[in-house]
Amino acid sequence: MSVDSSTVKKVASLARIALTDAQADALVPELNSIIGWVEQLGEVDVAGVEPMTAVIPNHLRLREDVVTDGAIRDKVLANAPQAEHGFFAVPKVIE
Amino acid sequence: MTELTDLTLAEIRDGVARGGFSAREVAQAFNAAVEAGRPLNAYIVETPEKALEAADAADKARAAGDLKPLSGVPLGMKDLFCTEGVQTSAASRMLEGFTPTYESTVSAKLWQAGAGMLGKLNLDQFAMGSSNETSHFGNVVSPWKGKDGKELTPGGSSGGSSAAIAARLCPAATGTDTGGSIRQPAAFTGIAGIKPTYGRCSRWGVVAFASSLDQPGAMARTVRDNAILLEAMAGFDPKDATSLDLAVPQLEAGLSSSLKGKKVGIPKEYRPDGLNAEIAALWDRGVEWLKDAGADVVEVSLPHTRYALATYYIIAPAEASSNLARYDGVRYGLRDLPDGAGLQDMYAATRAAGFGDEVKRRILIGTYVLSAGFYDAYYTQACKVRTLIARDFAQAFEQCDVLLTPTAPSAAFALGEKKADPLEMYLNDVFTVPASLAGLPAMSVPGGLSSEGLPLGLQIIGRPLDEQGVLNAALALEERAGFAARPEKWW
Known part of the structure; x- marks a missing residue:
């Protein structure tokens, strides 16, 4: 799989990062070298291998x-x- | 008399307790060193008043016979830990000026143990980098210099921590390790650093990068200091869903460099063709040192090692793209609102302005591998290979107690040397990433100097939860390596 400039722009739009055309073009070879690798x-x-979900066996606590917590509006803002x-x-x- | 800034954490603690010097004298000496060390750019924020305040409390506690485990010890705090009332930037423009209204669990534990804060240490932006060249606040410069006099990287991402400790701008510091960010900088600067088992130290209040990998840890010049600091940082935290609900072992009291009856595994896959000859020779010396300490040495195999880096560079960016979605210009951090822009444009403009190139690159990679149609081929596949990598370690640990490997494939490189090619930079993490993927405790200790006069590190990897075994093997190496080199002061 390799990406072109329009794919880079689409991914950037999904990630909500504004890119100029020149920035998108510059990213094409960089991303392709990483994705290719x-x-x-x-x-x-x-x-038969399960994807790892927990690196150290641990149960989710309740x-x-x-x-x-709460009543800290001013701190939150x-x-x-x-x-x-x-x-x-x-x-x-x-x- | 020895300079106070040359003392180890243990020597400072014990000296304050005995009354050989006051905590205030120690804090003053380090505050002066921090100020004089500005050319290294190790600190983003200096907090001399915090160091003095804790020191005065320590001196009072001594008079009252009420000393705490770290009374009198000033520390550097990686600027990824939220500190109440002190800017926490993650070395980013996005969080420049962000002043938390709360304290991270790890830093709170350290202050409760009596430690003081010298300042917030520089790092790679959002901890993404292996050379400390992605910080919005500029490169950290290593105190070490090669024969050609070029400025060197202190490693990354905890490069401010490693540089500050090596230059005696703090006796010890916190770090965080996602794929080697404690161990590689430790190796590059001739200090020691330990990443504990995933879940030992709370991630609460630590700016998130890749949550299934991020783990706070300790950095200092000696193994003993690492044991002391880690013991104070570790412990169960109900506020972190992956925190381990286990008692913290008494790591300092448990230190012992006798490895009689222990087995040390040497993973054959860590010796690829073309491994740097000096690194290979140091590794061989490390084997002899551990044998001398009483250990038996066995060769083991970790067959999926060669896939670890690619696995990491799918999983870490995927988690980063999700974690960093929170920076939206609404609740905290930078906002860039172009004239007439709507909400969506504000998000995109804010994130374009607030993130550096490497952070953007990783968010885009992560977004791509998680996007519809590619998720299984990249992300699910990587999570399956991660299972196999962890299984390799579990099988190796049926034959041995700890593993010995080099920490990094080379000594520190020059600033700028690897910046042009992101992929070449990623390959620097080849020996540290596998233990991160498997959540294992791992430590780097100084082993010697290269022919260029630069520090080289050896790595010990242990079983889950066996920080003690890692520290003890590291102590055996430290005693035999006798590493006493220090950078010549040029700043």
Whole structure:
């Protein structure tokens, strides 16, 4: 598999990263060299092998269903680029 | 009298306890070293007042007979750990100015143990890199120099940590290791560093890169200091879903360099054709040192080793693309809002401006391998090969207790030398990535110098949860290597 400039732009749009045409063109050979290299994994026989989900066997814990946090609105908003009236503010969204 | 900045963590702790010097004197000496060390660019933020505050508390605690395990010890903190009220940037433009309103579990444990903070240490941006050249705040320069006098990499991603320790700008520091980010920088700068078993140290409050691989660990000049620091960092944390609910072993008390009855495995796949002759020779010396410590040596096979790097460079970018989706210009970090832009354009502009080239490259690779139609061929396949790599280790550990390998395929390279080709940079992690994929504890210790006069490291890899076995084998190497070289001060 190899990518071209339009694939790079599509992937960048999925990842929400703005790219200029020149940036997309420059990424084509870089990404192709990495993707071409990782494709060697295709030759490994993985018949009957389960994909790893936990590197050290560990069970997911459950905890009491009680509130353990909260009432820290100002702390949550402290690093927001734009906070107004106790909310995160974003540009107008009209569909 | 020895300079206070030349003391090890253990010597500082014990000296403060005995009253040979005050914690304040230690903090002042390191604060001055940090300031004088600015040409190395190891620290992004200096916090001399925090170091003094903890030192004064330590001096009071001594007077009251109430010393804690790390009382009087000033530390460097990798700038990937959130520190309340102190900028935590992950060396990115995206998080420049981000000031957490909370403390990471690991750093909180260290402050509770009495340690003080000298500052936040530089790193590769979002811990993505092997040379500390991707930081938004500039390269860290190694205190070591080759014969040609060129500026060298301190390794990455924990390059600020490794450079600061080697240059005596802190006695010890935290690191994080995703594919070798503690061990490779330790090897490049002639210090020791341990990545514990995945789940030993909490990831809570550590800026995430690849969550199934990320693991905090310790870095310092000696094996004993690593044991002390790791013991203070480790422990169960209900706030981290993959934290291991196990008691922390008394690692310092358990140190013993006698390896009688232990078996050391030498993985034959780690000796590829064309392995650097100096690295191979050091490895052979390491084998002799462990035999001298009483161990038996056996050859073992890890047949899927050659696929580890490719597996890593699918899994790590895939997890990164998901983790870094949180940087959207809404809740924290940079916002770039072009005139008249809508929400989607704001996301794309913010992420274009806030992420560096290597971070973008990995997010794009990760997005690609997770995208519809490619997911199984890349990501699922990589997760299956990861199972096989972990199985190789489990089988090897039926025949031996620890593994001995080189840490890196070469000594430190010059800044700029590998920057042009991302793939060539990735290959530098060849010996460290497999243990990361298998979640195993692994440590680098200095073994000697190259013909260029640069440090070379040896790596010990252990069974899951056997940090003690790793530290003990590393101690046996340290005692025999007698590594006493230090960089000449030019800064």
